[in-house]
Amino acid sequence: MKEKLVLIGNGMAGMRTIEELLKLDDEMYDITVFGTEPYGNYNRILLSPVLAGEKTIDDIMLNDEQWYIDNNVTLHKNKTIVNVDRKKQRVIADDGTEEPYDRLLLATGSNPFIIPVPGHDLPGVISFRDIHDVDLMLEAAEKYKHAVVIGGGLLGLEAANGLMLQGMNVTVVHLGDVLMERQMDAVAGGMLKQSLEERGLNFLMNTSTEAIIGDDRVKAVRFKDGSEIVTDLVVMAVGIRPNIELAEKIGLHCERGVVVNDTLQTFDPKIYAVGECVQHRGEAYGLVAPLFEQAKVCANHLAKMGIGLYTGSVTSTKLKVTGIDLFSAGDFIGDETTEEIVMQDAKRGIYKKIVLKDDKILGAVMYGDTVDGAWYFQLMRDGTDTSDIREGLMLGQAHLGDSGHGGHNAAAAMSDDMEVCGCNGVTKGCITKAIAEKGLFTLDDVRAHTKASASCGSCTGLVEQVIASTLGGDYSVSEHEKPLCKCTDMTHEDVQKAFKAQHLTSALSAMKALDWRTDDGCHVCRPALNYYAIVAFPGEALDDPRSRFINERAHANIQKDGTYSVVPRMWGGVTNPSELRAIAEIAEKYEVPTVKVTGGQRIDLLGVKKDDLPKMWKDLNDAGMVSGHAYGKSLRTVKTCVGKEWCRFGTQDSTAMGIKLEQRTWGSWMPHKYKIAVSGCPRNCAEATIKDFGVVAVDSGWELHVGGNGGIKVRVTDLLCKVTSEEEVIEYCQAFTQLYREEAYYLDRTAPWIERVGLSYVKEKIVDNAELRKELSDRFVESQKHFQTDPWAERATGGVETNEFIPLKKI
């Protein structure tokens, strides 16, 4: 006999919980859903576009009635639960339907707040909450001319905009002097008001409603100052209140909302609650993202897995009101203890304000250009010390020259055919269409369905903006608070700590010890776990080839046609005639179709068949060459200029230094690819200032630079320090490299790692603390003892993994 689960409230939060539950276990419960509205579950966020005539009700259905049938969920639509007998565990609907439950889920949502002024119950006075309200508004727009919207918040402005687009003359009445004052400061609110006025909306600010006048229908609204305005329709949009009527009636503990704990349980342990009706740690949420986070945790407990706690959400608001990009998060007003950075360009319609306290972001409000909203939000959530990046903070994350999305930074200004994601050719129209048709809510959903921002990721901010401007409300979770992958709830940081604390020495044992949800992990977590194991316990950890991406398993770069490329190491970019002759002969022998000089000063042999790899490697080994690791999350190359040996400007022997560094660091595995360069003078011909570790020789010694990269987003290095001796260059290089290897998350290059922890932190460990620097450097040297073996030789002649390259059989 299956247990019975009853859901009261057929809305987004409740149904999301059911969907999450079915994903975890679709056998556990008989599920029954009661909904007051006569529909399936629809996307309430998209009511505004329905009102504006851009979408139909069918467009915004999330679970139509067929869905309930297909998933064996019983739906009682048009039925309101009026009582719950908690002793007998039964719910009772207004039409007398009764249903027993073993567990009950409350998701009664919220009610619009109606100001109790005289006349508030006249026909023609409505709220903006459900499909019924939208129908009433559309009906009114056909028959009547004038509308008044009371409330200049998000919902009110969206309603006003919709009614205006339906041809009505709309006046927005607002109690305060700033529109959307919970999301905007006075300047941004003023810009918004001006822009909306230009589009045809009228505003009455600082205006308090006294009465609604009319006999059988609303005729006018009278204000406290005695003035009146004629109208045929009044929309009350002054806020929402958690709907706790039923919960209070059945004696559940309620304050502003139904009080729940971190597992979304009410004070009756058989009754759970999610969504806008709940109050969790004193907060009630009205945005979709926190509701979905609650749904996930609640489903987990309903499925009796008993892991996962909901600890509250930090929300940001990133809204679209009639094609205007807005973003706000945190405390964007500030007080006498805070500082602010402000940028305003009235002509371009751009305003940004960041509020800081002790160099940490407390809040931000942006208008017009919100592409960096997600970045500020992340810095805010992480509590990142921004003193190192203060100069560039206002200019945004991309100010150093971003590529990939055509320089667009305002989604609202883009037309549907403009490309958002340059890697995968995804237009704005593709994204908005997928969101509407497939019912997508999050960046992950959009990535999975459209591939937008799924490759290089440089357009992530823009994609988030498009999601926000389509859905009207959005949130972002900072990267490292996210679970490592779908197989676990642990973050990269949790996992790194667990490896050390529990002495985990392989990816497979880690998955067991850390209660992975899947038997074998996935292509995301296995390589990460394998890396964390070998970096924590070099020599001891089991390096699992099956947990490595093919490039690192085959020690060659897979190409789009399934062939491979071979890049022999060329120490410091220096070669000689005999090496070149050998490469030429090998290229001919194996009929290599393309020979190319790489950006890292070596030679790439492209188009090699997999079974030729070991033979080619043997020939290269015989000519004295080893693997260049051009395929791995590892030390790639050390690029050099010719230095003082030849160059008339050279101040030090940069080539020799480069070779020394490469000999020390080759073979080391990293969180991501890692490049070094050494320039012989500040002219910097080796481009050392866009490398992970860059050395620039000056007359008095060596400058050490860190955290640079070319590529998707060019980032110039930060100066770490200046040293005078060669030994110091080597020790600092090894120490920095080891700190990065131990602390960065897998697949973070040095740039995002340094941006996360701050340059000051790195300096503290590497420059200021000689003891720690030596320890790090020593640990690197120790680790290298285990990894400086040529993987090509091991496979070509050493008998390692030979099966990898041989077909099982020919038939």
Next chain:
Amino acid sequence: MANWIEIGTVEDIPKLGSRVVQGPDGDIAIFRNSKDEIFALKDACPHKQGPLSQGIVHDKTVTCPLHNWKIELDTGVVKAPDEGCAGRYDIKVEADKIFLSI
């Protein structure tokens, strides 16, 4: 009538790994998962013909090495939200020997 061809033993294929059988109509990827189940798929992802034999195997799935499409090992069907199907072949194990039918 299925024509079973012996192609090797279970031990020839690494756990959570794959080996290639060169067939008359192109390569066939033979997979072994952590439960020692054996599967055979056409060694070409329906997306851009990536060699599935080079992907990471987890549970009953292989992730294509080129663009991370996920393909079900027992059916060849691509996991949502991507769509498509890599051809599958009948395969059986008898006394540790693997037989393929093409």
